[in-house]
Amino acid sequence: MPRYLWSGSLSFGLINVPxxxxxxxxxxxxxxxxxxxxxxxxxxxxxxxxxxxxxxxxEEIGRGYELDDGTLVTLTDEELDAxxxxxxxxxxIEAFVDRSEIDPLLFDHPYVLLPAGETDGVMRAYRLLAExxxxxxRVALGRVVLRAKExxxxxxxxxxxxxxxxxxxxxxLRPAADVDNxxxxxxxxxxxxxxxxxxxxxxxxxxxxxxxxxxxxxxxxVAGADRTEDVExxxxxxxxxxxxxxxxxxxxxxxxxxxKARAG
Amino acid sequence: MxxxxxxxxxxxxxxxxxxxxxTAQTSQSISFKEIHLEDGAKIEHRRFCxxxxxxxxxxxxxxxxxxxxxxxxxxxQEQLAAATPGGSKTxxxxxxVPVDDIDPILHDRAYHLGAGKxxxxxxxxLHDALAKTKRAGIGYFVFHDxxxxxxxxxxxxxxxxxxxxxxxxVVDLDTLKPDAADDARAPTAKERKMAEQxxxxxxxxxxxxxxxxxxxxxxxxxxxxxxxxxDVELPEVEEQDAPDDLAAALEASLADRExxxxxxxxxxxxxxxAAAKKRRRSPSSGGKARKSKGx
Numbered sequence: 001m002p003r004y005l006w007s008g009s010l011s012f013g014l015i016n017v018p019x020x021x022x023x024x025x026x027x028x029x030x031x032x033x034x035x036x037x038x039x040x041x042x043x044x045x046x047x048x049x050x051x052x053x054x055x056x057x058x059e060e061i062g063r064g065y066e067l068d069d070g071t072l073v074t075l076t077d078e079e080l081d082a083x084x085x086x087x088x089x090x091x092x093i094e095a096f097v098d099r100s101e102i103d104p105l106l107f108d109h110p111y112v113l114l115p116a117g118e119t120d121g122v123m124r125a126y127r128l129l130a131e132x133x134x135x136x137x138r139v140a141l142g143r144v145v146l147r148a149k150e151x152x153x154x155x156x157x158x159x160x161x162x163x164x165x166x167x168x169x170x171x172x173l174r175p176a177a178d179v180d181n182x183x184x185x186x187x188x189x190x191x192x193x194x195x196x197x198x199x200x201x202x203x204x205x206x207x208x209x210x211x212x213x214x215x216x217x218x219x220x221x222v223a224g225a226d227r228t229e230d231v232e233x234x235x236x237x238x239x240x241x242x243x244x245x246x247x248x249x250x251x252x253x254x255x256x257x258x259x260k261a262r263a264g
Numbered sequence: 265m266x267x268x269x270x271x272x273x274x275x276x277x278x279x280x281x282x283x284x285x286x287t288a289q290t291s292q293s294i295s296f297k298e299i300h301l302e303d304g305a306k307i308e309h310r311r312f313c314x315x316x317x318x319x320x321x322x323x324x325x326x327x328x329x330x331x332x333x334x335x336x337x338x339x340x341q342e343q344l345a346a347a348t349p350g351g352s353k354t355x356x357x358x359x360x361v362p363v364d365d366i367d368p369i370l371h372d373r374a375y376h377l378g379a380g381k382x383x384x385x386x387x388x389x390l391h392d393a394l395a396k397t398k399r400a401g402i403g404y405f406v407f408h409d410x411x412x413x414x415x416x417x418x419x420x421x422x423x424x425x426x427x428x429x430x431x432x433x434v435v436d437l438d439t440l441k442p443d444a445a446d447d448a449r450a451p452t453a454k455e456r457k458m459a460e461q462x463x464x465x466x467x468x469x470x471x472x473x474x475x476x477x478x479x480x481x482x483x484x485x486x487x488x489x490x491x492x493x494x495d496v497e498l499p500e501v502e503e504q505d506a507p508d509d510l511a512a513a514l515e516a517s518l519a520d521r522e523x524x525x526x527x528x529x530x531x532x533x534x535x536x537x538a539a540a541k542k543r544r545r546s547p548s549s550g551g552k553a554r555k556s557k558g559x
Contacts, residue, residue: 013462013517015510022440024369025433032327032344034311035336041315042336043325047298051305061307063296065487073491074299083482096463097470105288105424106472110369112435118442120449125510128451132459138467141475149293150479158369159437165368169480170472172292174376176420178266179286182379182387190385194393197277198360202399205361207370207431213404213411214348215430221347222329222337241273241353242280247385250279257277 006146007116008089010129010155010162016090017125018117021144024110024163030218080148088145091153091164096138099156106167113155113162126162133157186250193254200261269407271380274390274416274423276357276401281390282380285407288424289374294483348409355414355425357401363417366400370428377416377423387423394418400426451510458514465521 006021034043047056063080064072115126133140134157144153144164151166186194245253268284275281298307311320327344328336339347379387394400395418405414405425412427451459489495 012459013514014520015513015517022435024435024437025429026435028430028433030329032329032339033336035326035328035338036313036315036320037324037326037338037340039313039315040326040328040336040338041313042328043320044312044314045309046312048308048310049300049303049305050308051300051303056300056307060301062299062301064299064304064306065294065296067487067491071491072297072299072304073487074301074304075296075486075490076301079486080483083486084479093466096467101470103472104368104371105374105419107368107371112437112440114440115442121510123442124449124451128455128459128510131451132456132463136463138463140463141470145479150477152475152477159441161437161440168289169292169475169477171477172290173472174266174286174288174290176288176376176422179376179422180284180378180387181422182384182391184384184388186385186389186392190389191392191396194279194389195396197279198393198397198399201276201357201360202397203359203361205365205402207367207428210402210413210428210430212413212430212432217347217349217411218329221339221343222331224337241282242275244273244282244380244382245279245386246382250385250389253278257279261277 005111006144008091008144010091010093010113010142012093012129012140015125015129017115017129018122019091019113019126019162020116021111021113021146021164024112024158028212028215030215030222084145084150091142091144091155093140093142093155095141096133096136097141097154099137099139099154102139102154102167103173105173106170107154108151108166108168111164111166112158113164130157130160130162133162134160190250190254193251193258197254197257197261200258266376266378268378269375270353272353272355272405273380274355274357274377274401274403276360276390279386279390281386282383283377283387283423284380285425286376286378288376292477292480294480294487349406349411352406355403355405355416357403357416360394360397360399360401361415363394363398363400363415366415366426366428367434369434370431372412372427372429374427375425377425390416391418391421391423394423455511455514458511458518462514462517462521465518 004020004022008019009016010019011017035041036043047058047061048054049056062074062076064074066072115122129140133155140155142153142155144151144166146166152169153167154165156163156165185191266286268286270285271282272285273280273282299305300307311322311325312318313320326338326340328338331337390401394416400415400417402413402415404411405427406412413430415426415428417424417426
């Protein structure tokens, strides 16, 4: 059974559905712990006061925020916990919005909301909300406080379960307008040739076909292999970065690409 | 022009497109330093050997992957470096897939790609071809010593690189479904209708800038007040009760909605008659305890 990261209630109008939050994705990375090489024993991190050369117990640690002028303002965990703009155990649905209006770059982490308790009342309220959201192109918008930080969230439906996604706030996205977009539009002939290349290199999306090469390399290293031979190493082969394809050669290069894609 | 994190080259077919990688998403979370409350001095993290009770210099640290309880497969920093890819700066597009078919649950981090040196024409050509075909280029991408799968798509007039989670990172939702899910009585037509009316009443256009980080603002205010030596009054918030008669609650919600008009922040003083009658607290909500220890 997955670990519950949070439990509370989802509030829709005056209906409260008790729910539990679990992550919709699992971390499958190969994890490492720091060890002391000579004796192989685990490393412990100890917190020391930088002034006094002594270890500091957890209760004596506060949070310091540095102002622009360098002044350090210290807050206790209690003060921070108290600075909650709203209930910390309730996700209030504030609005319903069209999913297509949300910039995908705003989405952060995916979770699933599970009903807490299997009484008929809980299940029915949960199911009602899931059915109503699922039959629309909309998602619910609300907020949740996780680990002392408030998140804007959407609640949609995935495989019949309520799916919550935390979001970034709008000021956490950089404007695309600042980025160099390459300038002039290509000619119709070049665009058509490029579209032909894209089409010739097209495939259905099948995520299972792509290996997590990073994980595989580390797993092999842990298993004792010095070097992973059958995982393609990007170090080899392309030490030389190719030059930009210039506008003048573009048609020839696109034709060559198309031939290659069709042959391959 | 924003600073770039990396210069790389996208290769599709025989075409090379130099790009600059820029941050697209930046956390504005308030970050704190650990402070010793007694004297206000900063806290340092020091590495100690658990066995010998002595501080360990960085050179003596190895990485261990736990293979069994307390048993580690040890990798030296050299072995670890050998297992991580070098600085490949080429992103070879293997294929182009329909951009809408990529499940957003796989989205990890996103970066803006800007046109790199001499790339103007090739960059714009790739962008326009992706926009026209509604496809994304899939390839592997090396950043910070780690190879990741990435999708390159056209968005907002530029190219965006989205790193993707492995397919097996997604939790199998079937394993999470509560057993009682299918046995529960389906909502009645009346309940559905009222719920739909309520979602309709709460429907609004999504304007990202309307949703600010109120928690961040409140913490910054608290910091300012403390810096000025003022006392700070923090709002008291109350938790709500668990659910009740579904139809009655829906009816009350709709009525509540009609009376209060636009955008209502659920206030703790408003409670449906049904809820007041039959007070019940969710067993999982930890009762009234709203204090959650910060991380």
